[in-house]
Amino acid sequence: xxxxxxxxxxxxxxxxxxxxxxxxxxxxxxxxxxxxxxxxxxxxxxxxxxxxxxxxxxxxxxxxxxxxxxxxxxxxxxxxxxxxxxxxxxxxxxxxxxxxxxxxxxxxxxxxxxxxxxxxxxxxxxxxxxxxxxxxxxxxxxxxxxxxxxxxxxxxxxxxxxxxxxxxxxxxxxxxxxxxxxxxxxxxxxxxxxxxxx
Numbered sequence: 001x002x003x004x005x006x007x008x009x010x011x012x013x014x015x016x017x018x019x020x021x022x023x024x025x026x027x028x029x030x031x032x033x034x035x036x037x038x039x040x041x042x043x044x045x046x047x048x049x050x051x052x053x054x055x056x057x058x059x060x061x062x063x064x065x066x067x068x069x070x071x072x073x074x075x076x077x078x079x080x081x082x083x084x085x086x087x088x089x090x091x092x093x094x095x096x097x098x099x100x101x102x103x104x105x106x107x108x109x110x111x112x113x114x115x116x117x118x119x120x121x122x123x124x125x126x127x128x129x130x131x132x133x134x135x136x137x138x139x140x141x142x143x144x145x146x147x148x149x150x151x152x153x154x155x156x157x158x159x160x161x162x163x164x165x166x167x168x169x170x171x172x173x174x175x176x177x178x179x180x181x182x183x184x185x186x187x188x189x190x191x192x193x194x195x196x197x198x
Contacts, residue, residue: 063179
């Protein structure tokens with residue numbers, strides 16, 4: 001009887017092993033197909049989320065969509081409005097032909113002159129434009145706080161140059177925060193003086 005059961009038992013074990021191998025192969029194929037589907041999924045353009053305002057949205061707050069829809073002149077005016085909202089004094093849009101790189105000027109609560117260059121380009125702002133602004137911001141406009149605002153950010157060379165020259169940059173992510181209600185100096189990590197945030 002034992003001789004008869006041994007071959008039968010060997011067949012049963014082989015069948016179980018085959019089924020186990022087949023199940024393992026199917027599971028591996030299923031997981032591989034899921035991973036491939038995930039790897040080839042459509043990727044959406046990375047875009048910073050609109051930050052939540054910690055208060056009721058005021059009429060002088062602006063969304064990224066509003067900045068994108070604005071004309072270049074309106075974009076400058078929106079930046080001026082945000083300065084005014086943040087409590088800057090004498091915020092004036094001066095941009096236009098012959099502005100020597102200044103689009104908006106204002107004075108902060110400590111008497112420091114803030115000069116903004118506002119660029120609503122569809123691509124990141126390059127080093128040449130930042131260098132031109134650097135050449136006029138302090139000597140021509142008397143900027144104590146020179147700021148470049150670019151809707152679609154900056155190239156790496158432009159950002160590196162600005163850091164070396166102590167220019168403040170407002171890229172897309174910072175613009176979203178500023179537009180949603182954060183004070184410009186908080187966005188740029190500038191000390192406004194005691195009790196100066198509004």
